[in-house]
Amino acid sequence: MFKFLFDRDTWQEVFDSFSKNKLRSILTMVGVWWGILLLIGLLGSARGLENSFNRLFGSFATNSVFVWGQSTSKPFKGFQEGRQVRLSLTDAKKVEENVEGIEFLVPRNQNQASVVRNFLSGNFGINGDYPLLDQVQKKKLIHGRFINQNDIDDNKKVVVISEDAYKQLFEKDEMPIGEYIEINKINFKVVGMFENGNVNMGPTSDMHIPFTTFQQIYNQGDQIGWMMITGKPEYDIKQIEEDAKLLLKNLNKIHPKDKRAFGSFNLGNEFSKITGFLIGMQFLTWFVGIATLIAGVFAIGNILLITVKERTKEIGVRRALGATPFEIKRQIVVEAVFLTIVAGIFGIISGGWILIGLDAAFGQGDDATIVNASVSIGVVFIALVILVVLGTLIGLIPAFKATSVKPIEALREE
């Protein structure tokens, strides 16, 4: 059945009719070429955008929520509305112990302070942090280390600074590790320096000191600024947020329906909006790409119909010479499939070039908007299969048209 596909003569025929009608064949192929080029180009770009989002959020645990205290909006148990709510370490511990699905809970504190080193100074956000922060909001350390348990236990006066802070407080090429900087007139030893992140969730964090040291110098007691909760992958972060808030309301004698008492920012929610957008974009890409492909294949079918019309006489001659209707049909279908596949392959190649171009233009450096724009082999394969199927189907129309004319009428055609 498929032996003819390996027959040199079949391809000789295809090649002949192609090379004798070069312009028309090439014009025919433009539609399919364009369709597959769009498909590859768009899918690759969509993938590139997705990669870039993933890279942006890569250092961040995305299924996390930030919770902080605000002021109550409902009177409850003898308290008036408008009471300021502040979270405490005890709250944090209770939440961690009682809410299901929590992976990490990181209590945090923050304050603004002026920082001085020799003759250089600046205003920075000072964060009191646990070593755990490094797990949920990965710091890319250029030098030194992050805060460790020893620092916490001994209330050490050490600080981890950001690249920005370094640039403001240090001369170029100066080694910051081991140097001292003055925060609120207290000397802190620099133990680490990290790269600025791609995204900064919440307040810009410029410096980190041990949580316990923060408590001590700002006289915070048990209070914390906010807590960052990350959920285990199999748990819904929205549910964790609700459970945690309810527990916190209970602990702080706040009306269960009070919506203002705790503020929160659910990163998981925001992130799923973006992923949803990306999925939508991919869907759209497939839709547009395949629709264009179908249009292109139809164009091939259309042109082949015209070709068949023009070649009516030739087909008549061939039939007079003994070509069976099946042989004629087969030849036309093979031509259709051949044209679609060649056009498709050119489309894939030029789509690849576009992706290379995109990568060169937008894909370089750390803040690239499109990262590693590419399509998988699977996608290319699927596209080719679609092409073969569509090409065959569309080739059948002119094929049947060609043999529906009786050879005698075909011969009479002038």
Add this chain to the structure above:
Amino acid sequence: MHKSYAIGDSSLHVLKGIDLNVEEGEMVAIMGSSGSGKSTLLNIIGMLDEADSGEYILDGLPIKNLTEKKAAVYRNKFLGFIFQSFNLINYKTALENVALPLYYQGLKRKERQEKALFHLGKVSLADWAKHLPKELSGGQKQRVAIARALAANPKLLLADEPTGALDTKTSYDIMAFIQQLNDEGKTILMVTHEEDIANMCKRIVRLRDGVIMEDKKVNQVRAEQYV
């Protein structure tokens, strides 16, 4: 044999009872004014068309109720066609054109090429094998067409006004070829409306309004003497 064509609501009775018997080795000219049914008859004989009633027996084989596929096989095996307008495939070389019926016979490429070249040689166009039809003169084209008709070694050669598109000199040239083929034993049936061409055959059948008016043997005029 009867044949009608539907034209709108009415039907046109083209062949009104034709009874014709052609022996092997004959060379018959079918003549008649246009509309007399001569082309229709040739098409039925060529299995390009089918008669409404009556029977057609080719070399002892009844030709009836043919599927398109079977008709194609029979045409390929038994018949060679020569057309007025040559009907060469314009993007194929002379050699490829001649090899085409052999291709549909399923012959191997090499064998086809050899046979085709042999037949081109017979019409003395071997040197033109690689030329496209547009590079050939009318007479050469018709010779290629004859070579093509011969390639599959058919029992019967059907020619529809083979000299209709050629000048007199070339016509005689072609006729000389056809006569030579007949001398070699090929049965030839041709439609023409030129008396001088008809007289180069051995038998003339005159049609008028779908019936045979006259069927007579003639003394063949040899075409060589005019060349």
